[in-house]
Amino acid sequence: MAGFTDVLGSLLESQLSGNTGDKLKRVLGGSGSGGDLERMLGQLTGGSQGGSAGGLGGMLGQLMGGGSSSGAGGLGGMLGQLMGGGRSSSSGGLNLGGLEALAGQLLGGGGKASSKDLGGGLMALLGSLAMGALSSGGGQAPQRPPVGLRAPETPDEEQELESAAQVILMAMINAAKADGRIDPQEAERIVSRLDEIGADQEVRDFVYREMAGPLDTRAMIEAARGNPELAAQVYAASLLAVEVDTAAENRYLEELQRALGLAPEVAERLEQQFRA
Secondary structure (H helix, E strand, O other), rough: OOOOOHHHHHHHHOOOOHHHHHHHHHOOOOOOOEEEEEHHHHHHOOOOOOOOOOOOHHHHHHHHOOOOOOOOOOHHHHHHHHOOOOOHHOOOOOOHHHHHHHHHHHHHHOOOOHHHHHHHHHEEEEEEEHHHHHHHOOOOOOOOEOOOOOOOOHHHHHHHHHHHHHHHHHHHHHOOOOOOOHHHHHHHHHHHHHOOEOOOHHHHHHHHHHHOOOOOOOOHHHHHOHHHHHHHHHHHHHHHOOOOOOHHHHHHHHHHHHHHOOOHHHHHHHHHHOOO
């Protein structure tokens, strides 16, 4: 049965051709003008194919100890193995396959990805943004990559990823309701798509309740508060879900940052990643 990671991927798939897709390209360092998967992965490693060291590629390269060369021992080397089709254990358990699937869908170079792959890619991206923001925002980077950026290796880690994906889903839905309710017909349309991915009734009911109900962040904040990595992921997901072009959305994000106990410097770093 499809879980919350699949649901995130399905929701994301329906939005990749709009503003959400443009934001993801911006964060990944893509130009938004097309390109292929190889160029995108080159940018992720901070290589010479048009990537910027100030983008996600440079940030990940610093965090994981990689250089700009694909022969480096850090992220560059890992992505080099991915380009060659390998899934070596030297990846250190990172969910690079999810990032590859997401980049391929955005730039048309990776074929058709499953909802689970897209959801995993989104979780990996949010995890890397959280890790970078925490380390550069006056805090300390986690000792190991956050759930989502690392691939689950045990049933407990699978459940941890699913629980985090559920919280991220709540974050995106609540952010979309920041300046008004989601149209019930739109909620019905999205929930009906969950049949296509085999989501069970409990998951479908949860998604519909979240979309059709009023703005309510209590459960989401309770789950994320005290967990800096997840709190940063929640804030990043909220930025992804809205344009932040209304007073209501700005007020929502300010209140969310305080409620999550997120340092202003960390929030600012995440906001910079999504700015044009």
